[in-house]
Amino acid sequence: MHPPRLACLACAFLLAACTTAPPAPKPVPAPTLAQVLSEADVAARAGQYGKAYTLLEKGGSAYPADKAPWLQLAQLKFDRGQYGDAISHALEALERDSEDKVANSIVAVSGLRLSGKALADLSRQNNLNGSLRSEAQELAKLLRASIGDDVLVPPARRTAAGGKRAAASPAPAPAAAPAAKGGADPFSGLK
Structure with missing residues (x-):
């Protein structure tokens, strides 16, 4: 072979090697629902309620047919005294399982507390x-x-001693x- 041809071929190989893309990184598998619920529970126990809410909302989006993220979100909101949000999230859980007793209880008690x-x-x-x-x-x-x-x-009724109030029934x-x-x-x- 001629030296110029050899140099051209060497350059072509070098250019071809430079243009190949590196292998794509393997996709990270999405967390399971159990992992999402567990991470949210850990965050809530650590007082990181914003992180817990975000994890559960993402879990609700990733697993739209499952009531668990919405139910856990409703319970967190209820426990924090955010009754309007608790009702909203419990209703999301009830859309997925209309017989869920916890979700129905959250709706009822939150509604009573707001009404009261x-x-x-x-x-x-x-x-x-x-x-x-x-x-x-x-x-x-x-x-x-x-x-x-x-x-x-x-x-309430008054007692004879001191006039303090006492409940009518024990x-x-x-x-x-x-x-x-x-x-x-x-x-x-x-x-």
């Missing part, structure tokens, strides 16, 4: 009247029927909505 707060606020403002009052009374009747008690919050009301801050009974006008 709203009623306490209205009572403080003396604005619980008219159709709003009658609707609240109907809801109180429904709650009484649901829990099997005539009265949602047991009446057992607390089984499913009464929590009283508003300051001890005000939001259902006192509904008895």
Whole structure:
């Protein structure tokens, strides 16, 4: 071979070697749902609630047919007192499993806590009247029927010694909505 041809061939081989792409990195497998739930639980226990929320929301997107990320998200929001968000996420879980007792409980209790707060606020403002009052009374009747008690919050009675208040029955009301801050009974006008 001629030296110029040999040099051309050598350059061609060198150029060909330079233009080949490096091998593509192997894709990292997506985490399993169990891994996502576990990582979110670890983050929540460490007080990293934002990280836990993000992990669970990504888990809900990655596994759209599974209720578990939405249910865990609802529980976290409920535990943090974010009842509106808890209801929203529990409803997502119920779309995937309408019979889930935990999700139904989160919706019911969160709704009661929000309603109790709203009623306490209205009572403080003396604005619980008219159709709003009658609707609240109907809801109180429904709650009484649901829990099997005539009265949602047991009446208090005065003792002979010292005039301190004591509960009329020794057992607390089984499913009464929590009283508003300051001890005000939001259902006192509904008895």
